Amino acid sequence: MRSWNTAILVFDGVEVLDFAGPFEVFSRARLVPGTESRRTDDSAPFRVFTVAPEKREVVATGGLRVTASFTFEDAPPVDMLVVPGGFGTRQLVEHAPTLDWIRRVAADAELVTSVCTGAAVLARAGLLAGKRATTHHDSFDWLASLDPTIRLEHDVRFVDDGVVTSAGVSAGIDMAFAVVEKRCGREVAEETARHIEYRWQPGS
Amino acid sequence: MRSWNTAILVFDGVEVLDFAGPFEVFSRARLVPGTESRRTDDSAPFRVFTVAPEKREVVATGGLRVTASFTFEDAPPVDMLVVPGGFGTRQLVEHAPTLDWIRRVAADAELVTSVCTGAAVLARAGLLAGKRATTHHDSFDWLASLDPTIRLEHDVRFVDDGVVTSAGVSAGIDMAFAVVEKRCGREVAEETARHIEYRWQPGS
Numbered sequence: 001m002r003s004w005n006t007a008i009l010v011f012d013g014v015e016v017l018d019f020a021g022p023f024e025v026f027s028r029a030r031l032v033p034g035t036e037s038r039r040t041d042d043s044a045p046f047r048v049f050t051v052a053p054e055k056r057e058v059v060a061t062g063g064l065r066v067t068a069s070f071t072f073e074d075a076p077p078v079d080m081l082v083v084p085g086g087f088g089t090r091q092l093v094e095h096a097p098t099l100d101w102i103r104r105v106a107a108d109a110e111l112v113t114s115v116c117t118g119a120a121v122l123a124r125a126g127l128l129a130g131k132r133a134t135t136h137h138d139s140f141d142w143l144a145s146l147d148p149t150i151r152l153e154h155d156v157r158f159v160d161d162g163v164v165t166s167a168g169v170s171a172g173i174d175m176a177f178a179v180v181e182k183r184c185g186r187e188v189a190e191e192t193a194r195h196i197e198y199r200w201q202p203g204s
Numbered sequence: 205m206r207s208w209n210t211a212i213l214v215f216d217g218v219e220v221l222d223f224a225g226p227f228e229v230f231s232r233a234r235l236v237p238g239t240e241s242r243r244t245d246d247s248a249p250f251r252v253f254t255v256a257p258e259k260r261e262v263v264a265t266g267g268l269r270v271t272a273s274f275t276f277e278d279a280p281p282v283d284m285l286v287v288p289g290g291f292g293t294r295q296l297v298e299h300a301p302t303l304d305w306i307r308r309v310a311a312d313a314e315l316v317t318s319v320c321t322g323a324a325v326l327a328r329a330g331l332l333a334g335k336r337a338t339t340h341h342d343s344f345d346w347l348a349s350l351d352p353t354i355r356l357e358h359d360v361r362f363v364d365d366g367v368v369t370s371a372g373v374s375a376g377i378d379m380a381f382a383v384v385e386k387r388c389g390r391e392v393a394e395e396t397a398r399h400i401e402y403r404w405q406p407g408s
Contacts, residue, residue, distance in 0.1 A: 015228070016224050016227050016228045016231070017224060017225065017228035017400060020220050020221060020224030020225075020228070020268075021221065021224075023220050023266060023268060024219070024220045024221035024224070024266070024373070027220070027265070027266030027267075028265070028266065035342045038291075039291065048266055048267070049267065050268065050269075057271060061231070061232075062227060062228070062231030062232070062252055063231075063252070063253065063273060064224075064227060064254065064270065065254075065270065065271040065272075065273065066268065066269065066270055066271075067261060067269040067270075067271065068269075069267060069269065087242075087243065136401070137401065138239045167401050168399075168400060168401035169228070169399075169400035169401055169402070170377075170400050170401050170402040170403075171401050173374075195372075195373075196221060196372060196373035196374050197340070197341065197371050197372035197373055197374050197375050198373070198374040199374075
């Protein structure tokens with residue numbers, strides 16, 4: 001299986017668990033079970049890296065300081081995109097270079113995903129038009145205002161309508177496991193959940 | 205309620221969700237419910253910051269690049285310490301300055317906690333002697349070899365025996381919620397879980 005280049009967008013005001021949850025799940029998934037296989041990337045179905053709008057440190061919610069591995073200019077080709085949420089998305093939906101990059105990436109990627117209010121950024125980039133989608137429980141009105149054609153789904157962990165959107169923050173972990181399952185099978189997803197001792201509930 | 209200075213140790217080879225899970229829970233807890241109260245620290249019962257052994261970027265498992273806010277030299281007084289795990293703990297248990305700092309901090313802190321193989325670092329610092337404790341499911345033998353007086357507990361999410369140790373990776377989130385509950389009450393913990401849409405199971 002070819003390893004998917006998995007870009008996780010980080011930006012000022014990104015919510016920590018929004019990006020760290022999927023980062024953990026995708027970067028620790030292995031086709032070969034056990035702790036030893038996690039010491040190398042040999043059987044890793046995803047090659048995960050962070051991408052930021054600019055070449056400088058990003059300050060996440062709560063003050064966590066993260067330096068992305070790439071910017072829009074030098075990021076490798078992206079097979080899967082993860083757009084996390086956080087208060088910073090209020091600015092990000094007005095940031096043309098970010099929206100342009102997301103559109104460009106989405107045109108070629110195998111899969112585009114969001115966590116929490118990351119859905120607002122996808123909506124603003126035009127990627128959720130007419131689609132079923134979800135977001136953080138406090139942001140449905142905002143999402144609807146950005147694109148009234150989105151068919152909002154409440155009380156779900158994630159929605160897969162071509163583009164995969166997650167509910168708030170921790171739901172990104174469940175979204176990531178669903179993607180691992182879809183791409184690598186139930187067994188790989190369950191073994192990865194066991195490795196990180198996550199009480200995964202498949203299908204939700 | 206006085207805000208607890210909450211230091212989360214980060215180091216090369218720290219597992220991402222080990223530190224990001226508790227970071228998220230402690231930094232987003234609020235005594236005042238709702239999304240708006242998360243825009244300031246006014247009702248935050250924990251002031252969370254990262255601490256690293258040296259003043260340089262740390263590379264977490266999977267390649268996430270994090271810059272700690274403080275080093276051992278300039279960190280503020282610590283009320284609560286979180287020692288995460290990850291493959292990097294194999295080196296950390298031999299790093300005298302880290303063990304010295306942990307002992308020094310533990311002497312004055314209200315609470316010392318670990319996630320996953322962070323328990324090994326606490327054990328090596330002598331903080332788990334004679335105590336009940338847990339760790340990642342693959343590291344019980346290692347933990348026992350570091351201090352045979354530790355009374356190991358399997359198949360639990362965390363153990364509170366004065367020092368609070370968590371099981372593997374994602375169990376750190378449950379440990380953090382248990383600490384929030386103990387310090388701020390069930391209601392604050394449940395509201396914080398709702399805010400980050402975490403399916404918390406109190407008591408486990």
